[in-house]
Structure formats: structure tokens, C-alpha cells
Amino acid sequence: MMRAGWLTACVWLLALSLALPAQAVEIEQWETDEGLRVLYVAAPDLPMVDLRLTFDGGASRDGGQHGLASLTSSALRHGTEEMDSDELAERFESVGAQFSTNSLRDMAIVSLRSLTEPDWMNTAVETLTAVLAAPAFPEADFERARRQALQGLQRERQDPGSVASRRFYELMYGDHPYANWPGGERESLEALAPADARAFYERFYTTGNGALAITGGLSREEAETVADRISAALPQGAAAEPLPAVEPRDEPVEERIEFPSEQAHILMGAPALRRGDEDHYALTLANHAFGGGGFTSRLFREIRSQRGLAYSVSSRLQPMAAEGPFRIGMQTGVDQADEAVTALREALVRWHADGVDAEELEASRENVVNSFPLSLASNSDIVGLLGMMAFYDLPLDYLERYIERMEAVELDELNARLRERINPDAMVTVIVGGQE
Structure with missing residues (x-):
């Protein structure tokens, strides 16, 4: 066991030194007999x-059973049943x-990393398929997980950031499943x-409702x-019905929560944005200039x-299967909260009205383009992107043409998309902190 762990650590360090440029990521795709979509990238050096x-099968599929x-x-x-x-x-x-599992709003994730030494990999895959074929759901373990989830809720109530995010x-989403x-x-x-x-497992963890991403030192035949x-090993079943579209907002709402x-x-x-929307490239660059570019962004x-109103402030776009949020986050002293919110709204209105200038666009483009190869710096980075592409049904040339599409964004187009897709007069604002 110690030998396996030591070797895994050595391979991980090697992986960090072997980043692949986007142009080198050749994606192959096929479908298994049971209907599972597969995306594969060979990385023979590791x-x-x-x-x-x-x-x-993420939280948006909970229905009324929140947390399921x-x-x-x-x-x-x-x-x-055997283990x-x-x-x-x-x-x-x-x-x-x-081996790990995770659940987000859109998706459920099952991950495995293994060395390719035949006996070890066979054991790892065999163990994974045993779990997928016959998970036990034992009462005692389920009860322990429930207690941990309830304790997590209690901790969240004591964290102002979690309170703000939940509300x-x-x-923002009202009756839509993303409100879960x-x-x-x-x-x-x-x-x-x-x-x-x-x-829930038998309904959503099915071949027709999932996808498999593979990258590493396997041949196509081995993959x-x-x-x-x-x-x-997986249950067979059809894809879930698409999530409903999110109704666009047409008026603001603000809520203050004592804490x-x-x-x-x-x-x-x-x-604001679905994954795969062609406006993604223009809005990404616009947001980078506004609040996504760290120390160089307008918000910072x-x-x-300039005003010293926030300990931290940034904005981000989070495209999802349905319209994911454009989100601005900031922290400030409770005695400065009103002034900070006013300043933030003023900055948002100016960004929307004036748009991004040519210098901001080129600085944002350079930053985004130059940082993109870092997203392919390891096997785990690549498999994460492959999983995202498969889940959201993005084209196979998504990685190959990402830089090209960012470089093709023109200033007038960017500002037109910004004004069409971001409405500063219809924002949800939540402020948590301070007591009367």
C-alpha cells in the first residue's frame, strides 16, 4: 500500500510538469452498446x-426531496453487499x-484515478464497477451521512456567506429547480x-443519462x-427531461438579513447564461474587465x-444547463454596507451603459487566452473539461477553438451582447450582516 501511494504521488508531480496545449488535445468520441457516451483523450506519457x-442527477433533480x-x-x-x-x-x-463522488446543482460526478499497471488498474476498475452495479445503501451509513448533512446545515447557518448564497x-430562481x-x-x-x-440512483445514474470521460496512458482499445x-455495470435508462428555462427578471429585489x-x-x-451559448465568449471577456480579472478589474x-469599501469584490459568470447566474460578490464592514452597495450599483450601471473600451478588451483577451493552457495542466484538468463537455453536449472542437473564438470577439459585438444580456435594473441583491 505504501509503495502504491508513493508511486501515485510521483506520477502526480510528473503530471503537473506536462501541460498539454489545447491544440494537442485530440478528443475521440463513441457510444457503448448500452448507450453511454464516451469522450477520450490519450496521454501516453503518464x-x-x-x-x-x-x-x-444533481440537486436540480431533487424535486421536493431536498438533499436527496x-x-x-x-x-x-x-x-x-460484498464490501x-x-x-x-x-x-x-x-x-x-x-475514488470520489460529488453532487452539484446540475450534475452528479463519480471519479476514479488509477495507475495503469495492469493488475492495479484492473482491481481499481473492478471495484468501481462493483459499486456501480450494486451499491448497498446500508441503513447505518445512510443515517451517519444524514447526521453529517444536518450538521452541515447547522454550520451553514453560522456562516454569513452561506446564508447569503442560499437566499x-x-x-433569483424562485420556483425553478436551481433554487434547491x-x-x-x-x-x-x-x-x-x-x-x-x-x-434516485436507478433513475438518474443510467447509461442514457450520463457520460464517461477518460484520459491517460491507455490506448483507444484499452479505453x-x-x-x-x-x-x-450501470443501470440502463433514458435521459432526464431537460430543465425548464429560467424566466428573465424584469425588476430588482433586495433583502437584508441580520447576522x-x-x-x-x-x-x-x-x-444570465446557458452553457454552450455563443455569447459565452463575449460575455466572458466583458466580465473579466468588470470584475473577473482580479487586481486589474474595474470593481477592484x-x-x-479607490474607495476602500470592500475587503474583496469580484464578479463571475456561471453558465449551466439552464440559465446560470451572473454573480457579483463582495465583503465590507457592516457600517459601510449601504455605501458599498450604492457604489457597486453605480459601477454596474456604468459598465452596462458605457461598455468595455478597446484597451480593457485587449487586456482581458490577453489574460484569458494566456491562462487557458493552465486549464489543461494535468490529467485531472483535462478529464474535468471532458466531463463538462460531455455533460453539456459541447462540440468536440470546444477546446481546440476556444482561443480562436476569444480572439474573434470584436468590441462592438462584446458591448452589444453585454447590454442585451445583463440588466442592471433587474438584479437580486442580498446583504447579510449587522443587527438592528
């Missing part, structure tokens, strides 16, 4: 493989493999049972063999450097 399964997606994801680490959770972990560790999504808090609600968590998790083993903190946490934003200069 004796390791990364696998990522993505399923349309998260508990189902964690339950996959509880073992099978309990400790035995499962020991079996992966004995061959230097890393921000509730106000991934960690769930106390009442719904207490009502869930292992049978609910099993039903197909691994994909076939995983596909055969015994020295800092006020402020979130402002609105639904105007809100922090």
Missing part, C-alpha cells in the same frame, strides 16, 4: 488514467487508486430513507474495454483601491 462519470442528490452521491462510498465502506476504501487504497439562489439548496433542508433530510437514494465494463458579524456579505446578480479598482 502511467495513469483518470475517469469521470457525469450524470444529470447529495445523500445519494455520498451513499455510493458506503460500499456494496462495506471500510473494505471499499481499503481496496482502492491498496492499488493507489483514488440569493432562492430569490444542494445540502437540502432539515425537514426533507429527516424524511429521506435509503430506498429514496436507491430509487473502450474500460468504458464497456463501466457501461455494463452578528463584523463584515457584511453582499451578493448581487441575475440569471473602483470599490477597493
Whole structure:
């Protein structure tokens, strides 16, 4: 076991030194007999493989059982009828493999990293397929995961940032499934049972509702063999119905929440962008100039450097299956919260009205283009991007043409897209901190 762990660490350090340019990432695609979509990139220089399964089974699929997606994801680490959770972990560790699961708003993720030494990789894949074919959902482990989820909710109530984020999504998305808090609600968590998790798994963790990304030191033939083993282990089933579109906002809403903190946490934003939207490139550059570019962004200069109103301030776009948020976040002293919110709104209105200038566009473009290769710096980076591409059904040339598409954005187009897609008069604003 020690030898496997040492070798894994050495391979990981090597991986960090072997970044691939986007042009070198040649993506192959196929579908298994059971209907599982597969994206594969060969990385023969490293004796390791990364696998990522993505399923349309995140918190947006909870329905009224808030927290079910998260508990189902964690339950996959509880073992099978043949292996309990400790035995499962020991079996992966004995061959230097890393197994993990996660659940987000859009997707559920199952990941495996293994060395490609045949016996070790075979054990790792065999163990993974055992979990996928027959997860046990044992009562004791499920109850422990439920207690941990409830404790997580309690900790979130004591964190002003979490309080702000939860309410921000509730106000922004209303009745849309994106309003579901991934960690769930106390009442719904207490009502869930292992049978609910099993039903959720059998409905959403299916070949027709998922995709597999593979990268590493495997040939195409070897990758197909691994994909076939995983596909055969999964439940078969159809894709989930697409999420409903998010209704565009047409008026502002603001909510202040008392909280015994020295800092006020402020979130402002609105639904904005689907993954795969052609406006992604223009809006990414516009946002980079406004608040996504760190020390060089307008928000940092105007809100922090010039006026000293925020400890931190930034903006981001988060494209999702339905319209994901444009989100501004900042922290400031509670006695400066009103002034900071006013300054933020003024900056947003100016950005929308005046747009980005030519100098800002070129600085943003240079930063985004030059940093893009870093997103391909390791196997885990590549498999993450492949998983995202497969889940959102992005074209196979997405990585290859990313820089080209960023370089093709023109100033007039950027500012037109900014004015069309971002409405400063329809923002959700949540301020958490301070007491009357």
C-alpha cells in the first residue's frame, strides 16, 4: 500500500510538469452498446488514467426531496453487499487508486484515478464497477451521512456567506429547480430513507443519462474495454427531461438579513447564461474587465483601491444547463454596507451603459487566452473539461477553438451582447450582516 501511494504521488508531480496545449488535445468520441457516451483523450506519457462519470442527477433533480442528490452521491462510498465502506476504501487504497463522488446543482460526478499497471488498474476498475452495479445503501451509513448533512446545515447557518448564497439562489430562481439548496433542508433530510437514494440512483445514474470521460496512458482499445465494463455495470435508462428555462427578471429585489458579524456579505446578480451559448465568449471577456480579472478589474479598482469599501469584490459568470447566474460578490464592514452597495450599483450601471473600451478588451483577451493552457495542466484538468463537455453536449472542437473564438470577439459585438444580456435594473441583491 505504501509503495502504491508513493508511486501515485510521483506520477502526480510528473503530471503537473506536462501541460498539454489545447491544440494537442485530440478528443475521440463513441457510444457503448448500452448507450453511454464516451469522450477520450490519450496521454501516453503518464502511467495513469483518470475517469469521470457525469450524470444529470444533481440537486436540480431533487424535486421536493431536498438533499436527496447529495445523500445519494455520498451513499455510493458506503460500499456494496460484498464490501462495506471500510473494505471499499481499503481496496482502492491498496492499488493507489483514488475514488470520489460529488453532487452539484446540475450534475452528479463519480471519479476514479488509477495507475495503469495492469493488475492495479484492473482491481481499481473492478471495484468501481462493483459499486456501480450494486451499491448497498446500508441503513447505518445512510443515517451517519444524514447526521453529517444536518450538521452541515447547522454550520451553514453560522456562516454569513452561506446564508447569503442560499437566499440569493432562492430569490433569483424562485420556483425553478436551481433554487434547491444542494445540502437540502432539515425537514426533507429527516424524511429521506435509503430506498429514496436507491430509487434516485436507478433513475438518474443510467447509461442514457450520463457520460464517461477518460484520459491517460491507455490506448483507444484499452479505453473502450474500460468504458464497456463501466457501461455494463450501470443501470440502463433514458435521459432526464431537460430543465425548464429560467424566466428573465424584469425588476430588482433586495433583502437584508441580520447576522452578528463584523463584515457584511453582499451578493448581487441575475440569471444570465446557458452553457454552450455563443455569447459565452463575449460575455466572458466583458466580465473579466468588470470584475473577473482580479487586481486589474474595474470593481477592484473602483470599490477597493479607490474607495476602500470592500475587503474583496469580484464578479463571475456561471453558465449551466439552464440559465446560470451572473454573480457579483463582495465583503465590507457592516457600517459601510449601504455605501458599498450604492457604489457597486453605480459601477454596474456604468459598465452596462458605457461598455468595455478597446484597451480593457485587449487586456482581458490577453489574460484569458494566456491562462487557458493552465486549464489543461494535468490529467485531472483535462478529464474535468471532458466531463463538462460531455455533460453539456459541447462540440468536440470546444477546446481546440476556444482561443480562436476569444480572439474573434470584436468590441462592438462584446458591448452589444453585454447590454442585451445583463440588466442592471433587474438584479437580486442580498446583504447579510449587522443587527438592528
